[in-house]
Amino acid sequence: MMDKRVHELLNQQINKELYSAYLYLDFSNYFSRVGLDGFANWYMIQAQEERDHAMLFYQYLQNENQVVTLDAVAKPDKVFDCHMDVLKAGLEHEEYVTSLIHDIYSAAHDVRDYRAMQFLDWFVKEQGEEETNANDLISKMELFGSDPKGLYMLNSELAARVYTAPSLVL
Numbered sequence: 001m002m003d004k005r006v007h008e009l010l011n012q013q014i015n016k017e018l019y020s021a022y023l024y025l026d027f028s029n030y031f032s033r034v035g036l037d038g039f040a041n042w043y044m045i046q047a048q049e050e051r052d053h054a055m056l057f058y059q060y061l062q063n064e065n066q067v068v069t070l071d072a073v074a075k076p077d078k079v080f081d082c083h084m085d086v087l088k089a090g091l092e093h094e095e096y097v098t099s100l101i102h103d104i105y106s107a108a109h110d111v112r113d114y115r116a117m118q119f120l121d122w123f124v125k126e127q128g129e130e131e132t133n134a135n136d137l138i139s140k141m142e143l144f145g146s147d148p149k150g151l152y153m154l155n156s157e158l159a160a161r162v163y164t165a166p167s168l169v170l
């Protein structure tokens, strides 16, 4: 029987990941509007990955024969003054998601739910990568973003990102 708190947090994470997808879709929308299609592509793929994350939590609970309750997804309501604000909001959001994953991990650890911990291991690693990617994007923008040619090259680089399915299969 799954611990009530662990169950609650895993279920909530479905919603948090779907919100992440919605937030990144909004980032993609922002960049489409300003004509930076490479950045728009990068965040569109990010949104796809977040939907995958949501489905992994959903599937894990289903596999464990646990009830799944779906809540309303919040509205992404950030207004950005510049491109860099979007990238910084992305990093801030990933740091928040990392803290959520760690909270679930701690709850699972407290009740010796080794199966949940093993499932969450993938997300602990994934969050490290997500934060690195967000940080790299900020660094590149700081270095090249203020020069039109630099921004064009960076946009072209981000346009080349392709979607790959998550390596975790349940």
Ligand code: FEO
Residues within 6 Å of the ligand: 017, 020, 049, 050, 053, 094, 097, 130
């Ligand atoms: Fe699903 Fe970007 O964390």
